[in-house]
Amino acid sequence: MRPIYKFVSEDTGLITKTVSGFIPETVVIPLKKSSQDEIEILVKAGDKVKEGQVIAKSQDTCIHSSIPGTVVNIIHSKFADENEGYAAKIRLEGVFSFTGKKIIEKEWKSKEPSAIIFLMKEGGVLNTYSSPEPLNAQIKNLDKTKDRFLVVRLYSEDPSRITDAFVTEHYFEKIKTGAAITARAMEAKGILFAFDSNKSIPQNFADGFETETAVVSLDAKNYPNGFMHEIVSTAKKTLKNSIFKNVGNRDLFIDSVTALNVYNAVVLEKPEITAEIQVTGDCLNAGAVITVKTGTSLRQLAEQAGGFKREPGKIIINGKITGNSVSDIDIPVSKDVKSVAFIPFSQLHNQTEQNCIRCGNCLNCCPVGLSPETLYRCFKNKDHNNSELQLIEKTAVLCTECSLCNTVCPSRIPLSQTIALLKKGKINEK
Ligand code: SF4
Ligand code: SF4
Known part of the structure; x- marks a missing residue:
């Protein structure tokens, strides 16, 4: 029988308040990752923008300014998902179109x-x-x-x-x-x-x-x-x-x-210009779920949660199991950020990757019955001719990317990230 992992956050008890974040004087709105050629940037330095104005778009999506103001520049920026790309730095000026306004609900039931x-x-x-x-x-x-x-x-x-x-x-x-x-x-x-x-x-x-x-x-x-x-x-x-x-x-x-x-x-015809973000971690004076403007920096988020009582050793975005860590505290919040945890140095474990010790933990915990260690080996030895490994490799498409194998691996091997790459390769082959 597979082990069941109980995981209750040790620091959600810090959540003592829910607040609307203050409006930052400048925001940095992520527009497109370096790989996203399909997104067209619609503004340039010096342009005036309204709150909620579309400032970049593709066939599938629109990206909006979260505040009214002037575009200071289009800059190269790191993003919360560890990617890099272009962002619009906007300085607050002028009047709000949505914030503080009563928005009338629109009828939607007759819409096609x-x-x-x-x-x-x-x-x-x-x-x-x-x-x-x-x-x-x-x-x-x-x-x-x-x-x-x-x-x-x-x-x-x-x-x-x-x-x-x-x-x-x-x-x-x-x-x-x-x-x-x-x-x-x-x-x-x-x-x-x-x-x-x-x-x-x-x-x-x-x-x-x-x-x-x-x-x-x-x-x-x-x-x-x-x-x-x-x-x-x-x-x-x-x-x-x-x-x-x-x-x-x-x-x-x-x-x-x-x-x-x-x-x-x-219903409100209001664009996605804010995000509800759980701000937590033992570095902070308080925890909160804060409604913030997209483009607010992680540093500003921490300030809104009462500031630091000790220096963060690690910043984790979107959860300790499935999330990712970033090192730059000036990274802006994007629409897909749901939580930010500021973890002190004292709580960091040794993350150095070691050799596999064949403990079998990853095999025992995988909820879909994969062999993460074998899949990892398949990826590392891409040019192998072993027909058994070639068959196992195909099972990567079943991975749910739950990261459970990572959490149980005593050798800190990046199993789920590697299997995700293998899975992507297999899907693209089809
Ligand atoms: S990330 Fe994939 S391989 Fe790892 S435990 Fe989850 S489903 Fe299994
Ligand atoms: S959990 Fe880590 S060390 Fe154990 S078998 Fe899997 S990859 Fe190897």
Whole structure:
């Protein structure tokens, strides 16, 4: 039997407040990664911009200025996902179009799917369920020859992060509306909500939907329990007498943050210019979930959470298990950032990679039964002619990128990152 990992964040107890962040005097809005040739930058130094104005776009997405002001420059910047690229540095000036304004809710029920998809694109809605992708493009690319379901996960896949659960608790009705709108846009057969079994399910949760709905409950404190694999297998087990037994990996999976942003983009016609971010870690004087303007720096975030009581040794973005670490405290917050943890030097473990000691931990923990160590060897010996390894290599496509193998490896081998590269190569071969 595989071990079950209980992982409860040791520092979420620091979350003592929820606040709207202050408006920074300058923001640095990530526009495009170096590899994203398809994105066109629409502004230059000296241009005046409004809050919410589109300043870069591609066929699939729009990127907006989060404040009104003047473009100081287009700069080269590091991003929160460890990539680098171009960003617009904007100095605050002028009046706000959205902040502090009462925005009237627009009627959406008479809108055609194509009109909703257009508003999702104009609002720059990213689906942050796993690797961030424009939601409108995902809907357009769904295989509609079969019935498709919408799955809405109401908690974070990484138990060290509380942002999705927090958003669910505070904006549940808006998330329901965002889910209903998304279901309309994709013409879904039904909506499956994945709840955290540690929380009670609101009694009225199924009211007001035009499609069939169902619930699965998974323990969000157990890891992994928030990826497609676990949600699909729970649905197959617990909903076997309903249409939801057919939910699978080709359906659309979104999280609560994405559903909330759909509500904002379609009902309020407000672009994605803020992010709800859990700011935590033992370096800080206090923890908080802060609503901040995109383009706010990590340094400004820390200041908003009461500042540092000790110097951070490491900054972790988007969770201790599935996230990544960055070293630059002036990196700007982008739309896909959900949490930032400032970890002191005293809590850092030795991260130096050692040789595999054949302990078998990675093999025992993999929720989809892969052999991470063998896959790692396949990648490292790319030119091997071993037919058995060639067969095993193909199993990389099943990896859910849950990172559990990394967390149990005593030799600190970057297994999941390497398997993700192998998986990408296999998918591109098809
Ligand atoms: S990251 Fe992939 S290989 Fe590693 S435990 Fe998760 S599913 Fe298995
Ligand atoms: S957990 Fe690490 S050390 Fe143990 S078998 Fe897997 S790769 Fe090797």
